Amino acid sequence: MNNQEFYHEPVLKKEIISLLVTDKKGIYLDCTLGGGGHFRAVAECLEPGATMIGIDRDSDAIQWNLRNPLQTSSRVIIEQSPFSEFDKVLERHAISAVDGMLLDLGVSSWQIDNKDRGFSFMGDGELDMRMNRNSGISAAEFIASSSEAELCTILDRYGEVQNAKRMARTIKQCSHPIVTTFDLRNCLIKEYGPNLKYKVLAKVFQAIRIAVNDELGELQRFLEKSVSFLKPSGRIAVMAYHSLEDRIVKEFFRAGELGCICPPSQPVCTCKKVASLKRVTRKSLQADDAEIARNPRSRSVRVRVAEKLSNRNRYI
Ligand SMILES: C[S@@+](CC[C@H](N)C(=O)[O-])C[C@H]1O[C@@H](n2cnc3c(N)ncnc32)[C@H](O)[C@@H]1O
Structure with a gap:
């Protein structure tokens, strides 16, 4: 820091x-x-x-x-x-x-606004989201290692995301690797269009953060x-x-x-x-x-x- x-x-x-x-x-x-x-x-x-x-x-x-x-x-x-x-x-x-x-x-x-920590879709940084960066796996690794069904459960349970199944499929079948916050954001915008609400993105990011940190x-x-x-x-x-x-x-x-x-x-x-x-x-x-x-x-x-x-x- x-x-x-x-x-x-x-x-x-x-x-x-x-x-x-x-x-x-x-x-x-x-x-x-x-x-x-x-x-x-x-x-x-x-x-x-x-x-x-x-x-x-x-x-x-x-x-x-x-x-x-x-x-x-x-x-x-x-x-x-x-x-x-x-x-x-x-x-x-x-x-x-x-x-x-x-x-x-x-x-x-501070954590949210610091784009290197990867908590927010407002700035581009590594999709990390760990509160302790020396423990556990990053959000990018979490997405890569979860099955579509597991991701769906997380989005549904922790983000109360509507149609979590489609969202999970979109993320898992994204045409580019998801390594950064903008990779994830752009993957969703590609599927849902440029008018995708910030509220929805916030729910997706929140759900993944809760899972990554076992909050x-x-x-x-x-x-x-x-x-x-x-x-x-x-x-x-x-x-x-x-x-x-x-x-x-x-x-x-x-x-x-x-x-x-x-x-x-x-x-x-x-x-x-x-x-x-x-x-x-x-x-x-x-x-x-x-x-x-x-x-x-x-x-x-x-x-x-x-x-x-x-x-x-x-x-x-
Ligand atoms: C909302 S902020 C606290 C702000 C603080 N009350 C202040 O006035 O500045 C939450 C803090 O809790 C830490 N935190 C969240 N979950 C934690 C956990 N399970 N164990 C320890 N710290 C945690 C985060 O890293 C973050 O720094």
Whole structure:
């Protein structure tokens, strides 16, 4: 990464701080450091003795934040890691539980606008799309190694692309090799015509990005571990930008609120399920018109926050 600014306008910054920070001397984990907007905002409101941890799977984000250190009296830890493995980072620093965890999902504006990263059809670059370029296969390799049926499933499930079958066939049977973002874009324009909507292209790129980075698997694995690493009354805040992610979070938080799930006809509980979470936001929080006008990326955000029940408040 050269020395250019890693820019990203953090979404709902004030709201996130007030929902996430419950103890100003506590330990907070930003799992999606990016340009460090939320990270810095949370750190700024903490008091001496607090700890702020930032992780990201993208080495560019890590390098940028290390080169632009926080002016704070808190202890700061910044490490490259996928958030599904946040527990290993905590373990390395002998931290058993935190007061708050933040996930601001997806990619940063910087990643999208940097054409060398291959996330966008607006600029020509290698069709890479990996958040961590040292792990897994690029989007071009993913397309080359997937069957038409596999690609169809991805486009349908992750992009909700209409007639995914035709789209997958077009991509797999393209007359030129698909190596760059414009190769993919031009292949689709050739089939669908020059009026192919940006919205459709965006869905295709999104679907492939989600698959290449296993984004939904990452989220699911993170959530499954998260509660065990929260202190009682600690909070998890998740900012999702599409319905597939938001649904996973919503269902996880809802299930966490449930105690016994045995059928009502059963006199004695055998499931032994105990409620572990309480939703802080019953409905998802969204950006208002002023924020959307200022930061269009906030248009699709859905924020959900849950709190870990203290043992005293757990119920079956
Ligand atoms: C929307 S940006 C976060 C922006 C940040 N909140 C800010 O204010 O600058 C999302 C970031 O999360 C990272 N990311 C996405 N999925 C990840 C994962 N599974 N593990 C770690 N980092 C991830 C991306 O690389 C990107 O830098």
